[in-house]
Structure formats: structure tokens, C-alpha cells
Amino acid sequence: MKKITIAIDGFSSSGKSTMAKQLARKIGYVYVDSGAMYRATTLYAIRNGMTSKERGVDTAALVAALPDIHISFIITPEETQHTLLNGEDVEKEIRGMEVSGWVSPVAVIPEVRHYLVKLQQQYGKDKGIVMDGRDIGTTVFPDAEMKVFVQASPEVRARRRYDELIEKGTPSDYEAVLANIKERDHIDTTRKESPLRKADDAFELDNDRLTREQQMDVLIKLFEEKTRG
Ligand code: CDP
Numbered sequence: 556m557k558k559i560t561i562a563i564d565g566f567s568s569s570g571k572s573t574m575a576k577q578l579a580r581k582i583g584y585v586y587v588d589s590g591a592m593y594r595a596t597t598l599y600a601i602r603n604g605m606t607s608k609e610r611g612v613d614t615a616a617l618v619a620a621l622p623d624i625h626i627s628f629i630i631t632p633e634e635t636q637h638t639l640l641n642g643e644d645v646e647k648e649i650r651g652m653e654v655s656g657w658v659s660p661v662a663v664i665p666e667v668r669h670y671l672v673k674l675q676q677q678y679g680k681d682k683g684i685v686m687d688g689r690d691i692g693t694t695v696f697p698d699a700e701m702k703v704f705v706q707a708s709p710e711v712r713a714r715r716r717y718d719e720l721i722e723k724g725t726p727s728d729y730e731a732v733l734a735n736i737k738e739r740d741h742i743d744t745t746r747k748e749s750p751l752r753k754a755d756d757a758f759e760l761d762n763d764r765l766t767r768e769q770q771m772d773v774l775i776k777l778f779e780e781k782t783r784g
Contacts, residue, residue, distance in 0.1 A: 568713070697754070
């Protein structure tokens with residue numbers, strides 16, 4: 556069967572990562588979480604004093620440091636994917652609210668985007684990949700054979716993210732999570748450089764009311780259609 560590229564884009568906490576991971580596992584493809592790459596870059600900026608309430612992100616310093624930022628992924632013995640920043644497992648830290656609060660301002664910086672998009676394209680050069688994010692079907696892999704755009708309401712998304720944080724043992728406040736999601740939606744859709752939008756040829760999946768199983772059925776059907784012949 557021919558290998559294809561699968562791009563899954565959508566709003567924050569729309570369930571796209573879970574969906575992309577499950578799909579990749581089922582069809583034996585590599586999964587890459589592009590958001591984790593923006594999050595790890597953001598963590599680097601925070602740790603190195605490049606973010607401040609008064610002045611925002613120190614863009615010049617971060618851009619100069621990009622060659623020192625190495626991001627990779629490992630599969631743990633529990634079979635979950637973890638993100639490494641310069642060799643250190645930062646999976647838990649990049650999901651916290653501090654990184655969530657800074658990641659969208661970091662992701663608007665064109666040089667950061669160019670640096671990470673290049674890396675993402677390298678990951679995908681042999682196809683057989685599922686990548687999720689905001690601009691995968693529009694900018695990273697505009698020629699992807701299968702594109703999915705995931706929709707869900709901000710409240711449903713905030714509830715999911717809140718439950719996820721609590722489950723991971725991170726004390727959280729639902730209203731703060733909802734506010735962060737709305738703010739990131741705004742920044743992500745209005746930024747100049749590759750804003751979040753549905754690619755014209757993407758399949759739209761509204762997952763407010765779909766169970767995981769129903770979602771997977773839809774994706775597998777689509778995958779079979781795209782790889783047939
Ligand atoms: O998991 P969640 O949906 O909250 O977000 P994520 O996929 O981890 O991405 C975190 C942030 O990175 C997003 O809010 C975007 O600002 C940015 N991002 C991006 O700009 N482009 C991507 N391809 C992926 C993420």
C-alpha cells in the first residue's frame with residue numbers, strides 16, 4: 556500500500572493530538588506533535604530569561620539561540636511519546652500553564668516558525684507520517700494526501716484540557732484554562748505568519764459530539780479512500 560502524509564490541524568485542545576496518535580498507531584505511521592516543538596522552544600525561552608511580563612518575548616535573543624535548541628522525541632517503555640529539549644525529557648513541563656501562557660506569542664515569531672517548519676518537513680520526507688498542529692495542511696505539508704481539520708467548541712475543549720491537567724496531577728482552574736484557550740485561538744487565527752485556518756482541501760471533523768470510536772471510524776475510512784489504488 557502506498558504511504559501518504561496525513562495532516563491534522565485544529566484549535567487548541569480540539570482532541571487532534573489524541574486522534575492523530577491513535578490513528579498513527581493503528582496504521583503503523585510515525586506520529587509527530589508539532590505543538591510540542593513550539594512548546595519546547597517556549598520552555599527554552601522561559602528558562603533562559605527571554606520572557607517577561609513587562610517586555611513580552613525577547614525575540615532577538617530567542618532567534619539568536621535557535622541553533623542551540625534541539626528537539627527530539629522518544630517512545631517511553633509505556634509506549635507514550637515524550638518530547639526532549641536538548642536531550643532532557645520535558646514532556647510534563649511543556650504541558651503546564653506557564654508554557655501554555657507563552658507558547659502562542661513565541662509561535663508568532665517568523666524565524667521560530669521557519670526553523671520548526673524545516674524540522675517538521677525533514678521528519679515527513681519519507682511520508683508514512685501523521686503530524687498534528689495548526690498549519691500542517693497549509694504550510695508544512697501543503698501537498699499532504701489526507702488533511703483533516705478538527706473543530707470543537709471552546710467550552711468542550713477547556714473541559715478536556717482541564718480534566719487532562721487534573722489527571723496528570725497539575726492543580727488547575729477551569730476558568731483560567733478556558734481563558735487561555737480563547738486567547739490562544741485569537742492569537743493563532745489572527746497572526747500574520749501561517750495563521751490557523753482550514754486548508755481548502757481539508758476534511759472537516761466536528762468532534763463535539765463524536766466518541767473516540769466514531770472519530771476513528773471516520774479517519775480510517777478517509778485513510779482507506781486516500782491509499783486505495
Ligand atoms: O495541545 P494544544 O492544542 O493546546 O496546543 P499544541 O498543539 O500543543 O500547540 C501549542 C501552541 O503552539 C498553539 O496554541 C499554537 O500557538 C502553537 N502552534 C503553532 O503555531 N503551529 C503548530 N503547527 C502547532 C502549534
